[in-house]
Amino acid sequence: MDQSRRKFLTRFMVATAGLGVSALMPGMLRATPRDPKRLLAGGNALRLPAIFSGNSIVASSQAQTVWPDQPTTVWTLGGSYPAPTIRLKKGEQLSVMLTNNLQEPTNIHWHGLLVPSAMDGHAMDVVAPGSGKKYEFTIEQRAGIYWYHPHPDGSTGRQVYKGMAGFFIVEDDEEMALGLPSGKYEIPLVIQDRRVRTDRAFDYTLTMPDRMDGRLGDTILANGTPDAMFDAESTIYRFRLLNGSNARVYNIALSDHHDLHVIGTDCGLLDKLRSVKSFFLGPGERVDLLIDLSSYAVGNSVRLVAETFDNAIDWTTQGWGGDILRMNIVKEGPKRTLPMTLVAYEHLDPDNAVRTRSFSFKMVVPMPATGMHTINDLVYDGARIDLTVGAGDTEIWRLFNNSDEPHPIHLHGAQFQILSRDGTGIDDPKDMGWKDTVILWGKQVVEVVVRFSTHTGMFLFHCHNLEHEDDGMMMNYEIMKAESGVEETSSVDWSREKMELR
Numbered sequence: 001m002d003q004s005r006r007k008f009l010t011r012f013m014v015a016t017a018g019l020g021v022s023a024l025m026p027g028m029l030r031a032t033p034r035d036p037k038r039l040l041a042g043g044n045a046l047r048l049p050a051i052f053s054g055n056s057i058v059a060s061s062q063a064q065t066v067w068p069d070q071p072t073t074v075w076t077l078g079g080s081y082p083a084p085t086i087r088l089k090k091g092e093q094l095s096v097m098l099t100n101n102l103q104e105p106t107n108i109h110w111h112g113l114l115v116p117s118a119m120d121g122h123a124m125d126v127v128a129p130g131s132g133k134k135y136e137f138t139i140e141q142r143a144g145i146y147w148y149h150p151h152p153d154g155s156t157g158r159q160v161y162k163g164m165a166g167f168f169i170v171e172d173d174e175e176m177a178l179g180l181p182s183g184k185y186e187i188p189l190v191i192q193d194r195r196v197r198t199d200r201a202f203d204y205t206l207t208m209p210d211r212m213d214g215r216l217g218d219t220i221l222a223n224g225t226p227d228a229m230f231d232a233e234s235t236i237y238r239f240r241l242l243n244g245s246n247a248r249v250y251n252i253a254l255s256d257h258h259d260l261h262v263i264g265t266d267c268g269l270l271d272k273l274r275s276v277k278s279f280f281l282g283p284g285e286r287v288d289l290l291i292d293l294s295s296y297a298v299g300n301s302v303r304l305v306a307e308t309f310d311n312a313i314d315w316t317t318q319g320w321g322g323d324i325l326r327m328n329i330v331k332e333g334p335k336r337t338l339p340m341t342l343v344a345y346e347h348l349d350p351d352n353a354v355r356t357r358s359f360s361f362k363m364v365v366p367m368p369a370t371g372m373h374t375i376n377d378l379v380y381d382g383a384r385i386d387l388t389v390g391a392g393d394t395e396i397w398r399l400f401n402n403s404d405e406p407h408p409i410h411l412h413g414a415q416f417q418i419l420s421r422d423g424t425g426i427d428d429p430k431d432m433g434w435k436d437t438v439i440l441w442g443k444q445v446v447e448v449v450v451r452f453s454t455h456t457g458m459f460l461f462h463c464h465n466l467e468h469e470d471d472g473m474m475m476n477y478e479i480m481k482a483e484s485g486v487e488e489t490s491s492v493d494w495s496r497e498k499m500e501l502r
C-alpha cells in the first residue's frame with residue numbers, strides 16, 4: 001500500500017469512527033488495520049527476560065539476536081536485552097556491583113523504588129568507563145512493577161534505546177495471599193519501539209523531529225521480540241506491562257475489543273479489579289493486567305495491540321499503533337475466576353498537603369539548538385537545586401502542559417496519587433492507585449498529591465520522554481530533614497508561576 005493510500009485509509013477510518021481528531025479519551029477505540037500477511041506469518045516466540053541472581057551487573061555492548069536473520073549490537077545491563085528481571089520481596093535487600101564496560105559513563109536508576117539518594121542513580125552520580133559502583137538498599141515498599149535503567153545526564157535516551165532496561169518486581173505477603181496467576185501464567189512484558197534500518201542496528205542518530213517529539217520507532221518489540229507470538233492456554237494470565245519506550249504512548253487493547261482487567265498500576269495493586277476496553281500507557285508507566293483467555297477455543301488467536309489514536313498518520317507521529325503480541329490458544333488451561341477484591345491501599349488526603357506547587361512544561365519556540373524543553377522555563381542544570389521538600393511531607397503538585405505534545409511526568413524519591421485532569425476527577429483505572437509517572441496530555445493540567453520518601457538528599461523530577469529529559473526537561477529537588485515549613489532555596493518564582501496558571 002503506498003503512503004498516500006495509507007494516509008487516506010487512516011483518515012477515512014478516523015472520520016467514519018465519528019471521533020474528532022483531538023479526542024484522546026480512554027475507552028475510545030479505533031480499528032487497527034489488519035495485515036493478513038502478519039496473521040498468517042509464524043512470528044517469533046516471545047522472549048522472556050532471564051531471572052536475575054547473584055550480585056553483579058555488567059554494562060556492556062554485545063551482539064544479540066533480536067531479528068532472526070542477523071544479530072543486533074545491543075548495550076546490556078547483565079548480559080541480555082531486555083535486562084534480567086530482578087525479583088525481591090518487601091524487606092529483602094538488593095546488593096549488586098555495577099561494572100561499567102561501556103566506553104562512556106553510565107549508572108542504574110531503580111525506577112519507582114524509594115531508596116537513599118546515593119543509591120538512586122541520580123543523573124550526576126555516574127560510573128566512569130572501566131570502574132564500578134555498589135548499589136545496596138532494602139526494599140521498603142509494597143509489591144509492584146518497578147524497573148531499572150541507566151540515567152546519566154544527556155545520554156539516558158541513547159543507553160535505554162540501545163537495550164539497557166529491565167524489570168524490578170517487588171512481592172509482598174498481602175499480594176501473594178491473593179493467589180494471582182503465577183509461574184508460566186505471569187508474563188512480564190516490556191513494550192518498546194525501535195526504528196529498523198536495513199542493518200537492524202539500534203541506531204540512535206537523532207533527527208530534528210526526534211529532538212522535538214522524542215525518538216519514535218517504526219516497529220514494536222515485546223520483550224525485545226519483533227512480531228512476537230505466544231502459545232497460550234485457555235485460562236487467565238497476569239501480564240505485567242511496562243512501557244519502556246523512549247517516547248511513544250500506546251493505546252493498549254485486545255484486537256477483538258474484549259475486556260482487559262486492570263488490577264494494578266505503577267506502584268502496586270488497586271483495591272479492586274476494573275475492566276476496560278483500552279488504556280493509554282506512557283513511557284515509564286506500568287499496568288498490572290489480567291487477560292482472560294478462557295473463552296477462546298483452542299486453535300484461535302487474539303492479539304494485544306496498540307490501537308491508533310488522535311490524528312496519527314504513520315509511525316513518525318504519536319498515536320500510531322500495531323500488534324504487540326499474538327496469543328495463540330493452543331491448549332486447555334486451568335479454570336480460574338477473576339479476583340474482584342484486591343488490596344486496600346492508603347488514599348492520600350489532599351487536606352494533609354503542606355504546600356501546593358505549580359510546574360509548567362513547555363516547548364520553546366523558536367527552537368534553540370538544545371534545551372527547547374523546559375520546566376518552569378528552566379533547562380536542567382545538574383549543579384542547581386530547583387526546589388526543596390520536607391522528608392515524608394505530602395504536597396499537591398499542579399502539572400501544567402503548556403505544549404501540544406504529551407509529557408509522561410515522573411518523580412524520583414516519591415509516589416503520588418492523581419487527583420484530577422483538567423479539574424475533573426479520575427475515573428480511568430490506569431490513573432488510579434499509587435503512581436510515579438503520569439501522562440500529561442497537550443495543554444492539560446493534572447493535579448497530583450505526592451508523598452515524599454523519608455530518605456533525604458537529591459532526587460529528580462522529569463519528563464520520561466527520554467529525548468525531552470536529555471534535552472533538559474528535568475529538575476533537581478532536595479528532600480530535607482522533616483521539619484515543617486522548610487524554606488525553599490529555589491531560583492524559581494513560584495508565586496508568579498501560580499498566577500500564570502489560574
Ligand code: C2O
Pocket residue numbers: 109111149151284410412460462464
Ligand atoms: Cu525511569 Cu528518572 O527515570
Ligand code: CU
Pocket residue numbers: 109110111112410411412
Ligand atoms: Cu525514576
Ligand code: CU
Pocket residue numbers: 373406407408463464465468469473
Ligand atoms: Cu516531555
